[in-house]
Amino acid sequence: MTTAVPPNRILLEDPAPLLRWLDGKPGAIDLDQVDVSEIWGLVALATLGRHEHPALSAEPTRGVTGASRFAHALGFHEVIEGSPPIEPAEPARTVKLSRLRDFAAIEPAASKISRLVIADDPFEDTRRAVGYVLVELLRNVLQHSQDPLGAVVAAQVGAHSGRSWVQVAVGDAGIGIFEALRGMHPSLDSARAALERALWPHLSGAFEQGMTGSPTQSNAGLGLFFISEIAKLERGKLVIASRGATLLLEGGEEPEQHTFRFLEPEGLGFPGTLVAFEMPLGEVADYGRLMETIQARAKERQPKRNVHRWFTFATPPVDLRPFLVSYTSENTQAASEFSARELEPRLFRRESVALDFRNIDICTQSYLHALLYAALRVAWARQVPIYVVNAAPAVRSGLEFLESYALGG
Numbered sequence: 001m002t003t004a005v006p007p008n009r010i011l012l013e014d015p016a017p018l019l020r021w022l023d024g025k026p027g028a029i030d031l032d033q034v035d036v037s038e039i040w041g042l043v044a045l046a047t048l049g050r051h052e053h054p055a056l057s058a059e060p061t062r063g064v065t066g067a068s069r070f071a072h073a074l075g076f077h078e079v080i081e082g083s084p085p086i087e088p089a090e091p092a093r094t095v096k097l098s099r100l101r102d103f104a105a106i107e108p109a110a111s112k113i114s115r116l117v118i119a120d121d122p123f124e125d126t127r128r129a130v131g132y133v134l135v136e137l138l139r140n141v142l143q144h145s146q147d148p149l150g151a152v153v154a155a156q157v158g159a160h161s162g163r164s165w166v167q168v169a170v171g172d173a174g175i176g177i178f179e180a181l182r183g184m185h186p187s188l189d190s191a192r193a194a195l196e197r198a199l200w201p202h203l204s205g206a207f208e209q210g211m212t213g214s215p216t217q218s219n220a221g222l223g224l225f226f227i228s229e230i231a232k233l234e235r236g237k238l239v240i241a242s243r244g245a246t247l248l249l250e251g252g253e254e255p256e257q258h259t260f261r262f263l264e265p266e267g268l269g270f271p272g273t274l275v276a277f278e279m280p281l282g283e284v285a286d287y288g289r290l291m292e293t294i295q296a297r298a299k300e301r302q303p304k305r306n307v308h309r310w311f312t313f314a315t316p317p318v319d320l321r322p323f324l325v326s327y328t329s330e331n332t333q334a335a336s337e338f339s340a341r342e343l344e345p346r347l348f349r350r351e352s353v354a355l356d357f358r359n360i361d362i363c364t365q366s367y368l369h370a371l372l373y374a375a376l377r378v379a380w381a382r383q384v385p386i387y388v389v390n391a392a393p394a395v396r397s398g399l400e401f402l403e404s405y406a407l408g409g
Contacts, residue, residue: 191244
């Protein structure tokens, strides 16, 4: 097999050369021919080179170039051959490539990766935002990609344009966003239309357009919307490459100055789905306020509804023992099962329930949806309050946002 020549530099500021090379079905990759590669490029290549069903082969590197030495340090060949443990290649700089296939591993992996790559406490709010992004991207792969090998993920801290930045990437070799969406959204007629629509709030392959899920669904359709809004608000960058299209979103100095474009030529994509997210290190000053801002933006893009208050943040009765939420944290399947087993039967019997949100650092809208969408609708139908205690401001605003769309008129 002849070895195709990949681009000399693989940088997120210009992702098109690598994507065009991959689109040409290169067959083999020799990283000793690449001078520089950021982490997203290694995730892209490792995703397609996994040995169970590789789309390209990867030759052992001799460490001739910076890219091949970087790949060796980050476990590039190990992740192709199996799945190495998540660990730092260099503390506070890089996290090795790894694979995830299990929903229960999502939150622990996202927390560990974000803490390994951003080790300094002054950047805690940026760390939490990165953890949120990782949770949503990994969940999307396991819920929608239909890739039996799951997700490839890694992270890196670097510097360019006079500032330090953190970059994370998640890839899969699955069916792509267009195929995942069009079953529930038949009006979508192209991969580009699907990628653009995927950034809308309450848009998912799990339910029809105009709906916000059902009592059996653990998906709020908000993941990519929240990630794109973080990029806009925090001067970040988001690349989504999927079968048939690639979009690039870049935040400006002000949120309204962001740019959004599709890469040319039309049809340029990735054999699966690849998402790369980058933001300045330390850019997020207040994670809770950031989440509240994005929730407010999502509300602006949904119909005005009548709101019924069935969450109460008052102290619950002394004889009502709160359920500790953290044990199902960010495992949407476990959250849905817990709701069906413990919460909904009690509410149906007109018995109040109380939820304790202590020790919840990151609480995505998708997780709140899985935990409480169905329970909230039962509470409304049976006229029974749900008590909430120890909820951080960002969690509380997320609950209020859930209530606003779950019980709309």
